Amino acid sequence: MNIFYALSEGRGRLTETNLSAFLAFLLTPQAAHGFGDVFLRTFLDEIATACGDRQRFQAVLDKRSITAQVGLEVQYDGPAPRIVDIDLQLFDDAATQKKLHHLIIENKIRAGAAQAVQLKEQFECVRQTLREEEPCPVTAVFLTPPGEARVMTLEYDSLLLDAAIEHKKAWLRWRRNTMEENVSSRTIVDLIRDLLRKEASAEIEPISDYTRHTLKAFVQFLERVMQPASLGRSQIGSDSDAVVAQKEVMLDGRRFLIVRYATDAVKLFDGESDRELAAHPLLRKINVAYGLNVPLERGPGRPINTRQLGRKVLDALGQPA
Template sequence: METHHQSLVEWLPGFFQQWSENALALNAPTTTEKIDIDIGQLMTFFSRLSTPLQAVQHRVLSFDPWAIAGLKRKEVRNSAVLAWLLNPQGSHGFGAVPLYALLASIRTAENQAFPAAFTRFCRVRVESNPNGDSKNRVDIEIDADNFFVLIEVKIDAFEQQEQIERYCLEAEKRATKKRPWGVVFLTPQGRQPKSMSADNPHFISCLSWRDLATRFEEPMWADYRKVGTLHESASMRQMAAHSAFCFLERMRNF
């Protein structure tokens, strides 16, 4: 027998339409027809309803831990949470899923040589000083065996003089063994940096917080649905995932 899978949004209008028709039929004084309830269909309805309700409870009715932590628009704190999300060993439980979504945004038509994944190791650091110079403090450094990435995070602060220019030179220098490297400029608008000369030959990935959150969301939800119910510590997995999804919502509002 062929089974048709409909979303809750598609399925509910028909259900309530049938419900109202049956209710009218029950209340009609002239009817004596007995209405049988299909128990199988009713059970199917409630089984389909459970997943959307869990999603609503998970995303809307629960608290936002980052609001309590006071992240607001503070760049240093938000950089630390973003680094946590990008760390394949992070306690969020998504492994390398968010990192690979970022790499996919760097691996564009202009930068096809950039790898889609690390092969052996990947270290993510915040507040990195690659050359020991405090003027070159980088918000996030991703150092993998087969690529090197620096991320400059902006929310409200202005760029320093020649800031992105310096980061390009530093990333190129640090990408030993001829690893592909990249500099990501993350801003609310996804704008081009002003601190880079027009003749700079290096490729810069300019992303908005909203765009990055969108790139993260689909693969993270797919991973959560696949692993969430099977995880050996399901409740801990749900709390960690909730924190991650709350941060994505904050990213959309920068």
């Protein structure tokens, strides 16, 4: 049993907040996971590589223990106030409490959530706050599904940083597209697997069985549900409900996602809230709006059900999305 699948059903469906919260938990040294700053160190080392400055966090990594403050969905004011998904601040030892680095992590679980200037505006809000507080290097981390969808590239490229200044940016993925995908940096899945390998080979202190199993479940969850950016929105079913077809459609100015699973179940989701909606009425409207001419009856007085209608609509629209 994988608890992450169960927690992601119904109203608990996969959201950026869900995944941000769990990653923030892993990055917090004093959290109840029991492995201290081990994952945080691995994460910082990878961000340094991804931003092209291998020594960026060396002063922090050289310390016996890392003092970090991790915030979730922190709002920063500015010309365009923005909310930072994960706000990670690194400090000197307890005596000075000098801030050494500030990382802002913008988490995307689907390409459709990308906004052209969001990362840029987040960075500007944080930098403005630091001018009034305690200046320090800022690193903007763009965390996304595998792939390089154009909308995500546009958001990442909107943040232009002079190579000569102290601020940097890095693009990290939740997982690889395939095990053979040639990506220049390790992914979150890679970092968790590295942590598990270190524990298995006694390179770090033992991890509790519960934590170990939770990490393995999270990796399997990400591998199953985090769709490559080119495939659109990720949707989750039970362990046996692998997605076999999906298509995004527009209807009355709203975005919807039709998903068919390996069990032949067909579900329809609101494109913004990810809430599951009654599928049959909307499938009928989509059939009319797109001129698909899918018959609604198998014969006189024998209407087709949601599974049958959904499959025919997907076939008529062409899929995957």
